[in-house]
Amino acid sequence: MGQTFTMDDLRRKLQERQHKMTPQRQTVLQIFLDHPGKHLSAEDVHDILRERKVDIGLATVYRSLELLSELGILQKMEFGDGCSRYEVNTIDPTRHHHHHLICTQCGKVEEFDDDLLENLEQDISKKTGFRVVDHQVKFFGVCKECQAKQ
CATH class of the missing domain: 3.30.1490.190 (Ferric-uptake regulator, C-terminal dimerisarion domain)
Structure with missing residues (x-):
């Protein structure tokens, strides 16, 4: 399906664009690495965090997803239901x-x-x-x- 990214790859992508890998961003990204191929909304990510007893607010999840999407680390998708979903951007430009x-x-x-x-x-x-x-x-x-x- 596309290449598999590690947390180190994603950290490098953030640093290349002058952004830090904050604990919150790392935690949000880990959700995507733990759920390969899934298309997760901010609410899905927040629910998974709550199940894991991680205290990150929904607003922080939204901000993290937007930044990671703007940086091309996550791919933001709209499926016509008014809910944005995200996945790790594994797109190879040749595919x-x-x-x-x-x-x-x-x-x-x-x-x-x-x-x-x-x-x-x-x-x-x-x-x-x-x-x-x-x-x-x-x-x-x-x-x-x-x-x-x-």
């Missing part, structure tokens, strides 16, 4: 983003890695002269679990 499958009933987000749009990008480029550098695809539907409940 496309993975695509997302979003359940409209339970809100679960899954990743889908097959890049089916390579030919379409080439076609667009040939026909219009537009050089596509990346794309994001979101499929909205009903996951297997929610279908099984119906």
Whole structure:
């Protein structure tokens, strides 16, 4: 799926941009390292922190997520439900983003890695002269679990 980052890699990314790895930022980042491939909202992160008996306020979580997103350490995603979600930004500039499958009933987000749009990008480029550098695809539907409940 993309490369795996360590806390040291993430600390280096922060320092390159003149930011410190505060204990709060480290704790928030650790949540993402402990939940690879998950798309977590600020509330999800805060809930996990509370389960771990870590006392970091929701406002601090929001600030940390915004900063880490601005710095490119986390990737911020919107799935049309008004709730921003984040994941560690493992995007290799030579690869496309993975695509997302979003359940409209339970809100679960899954990743889908097959890049089916390579030919379409080439076609667009040939026909219009537009050089596509990346794309994001979101499929909205009903996951297997929610279908099984119906």
